[in-house]
């Protein structure tokens with residue numbers, strides 16, 4: 771099956787964060803592809819990836835980047851496939867730089883910005899699945915099951931001092 775979600779990141783060093791997006795996409799049965807692509811270091815690859823995304827059938831692109839995180843915005847500039855940006859937690863500024871670089875887009879070119887770090891990556895995967903669930907009943911059922919299990923897990927273990 772061809773990929774519905776593209777998961778891209780500026781560096782392989784972003785993988786420990788971005789694997790959280792991939793893990794939840796796997797759990798929810800969403801076909802996806804994973805690549806390191808950098809607006810800074812591989813600009814032609816970034817351009818080609820973004821400009822061919824729609825015709826290749828991608829429905830959502832999840833783009834993680836840290837520091838001067840231009841990747842999500844530059845990809846969004848070259849495609850109308852929705853881009854979800856994940857700010858990587860940088861060493862120097864704890865991801866504040868990544869967050870602001872991704873969130874503060876000029877009007878007309880939106881990037882949906884998630885939280886900094888692993889929870890942002892996981893939520894990007896869930897949000898991508900929810901977008902696709904608008905027309906895919908199999909994925910919709912998996913998301914509803916995931917939600918039910920998540921709730922039940924809390925109800926079954928209300929006391930955090932007991933395992």
Ligand SMILES: Nc1c(C(=O)O)ncn1[C@@H]1O[C@H](COP(=O)(O)O)[C@@H](O)[C@H]1O
Nearest residue numbers: 780781783808809810835836839840841
């Ligand atoms: N923000 C970007 C872009 C980009 O936006 O194109 N390309 C790489 N990077 C980021 O640089 C950080 C450090 O990368 P290295 O660990 O490879 O030095 C990573 O978090 C990456 O996302």
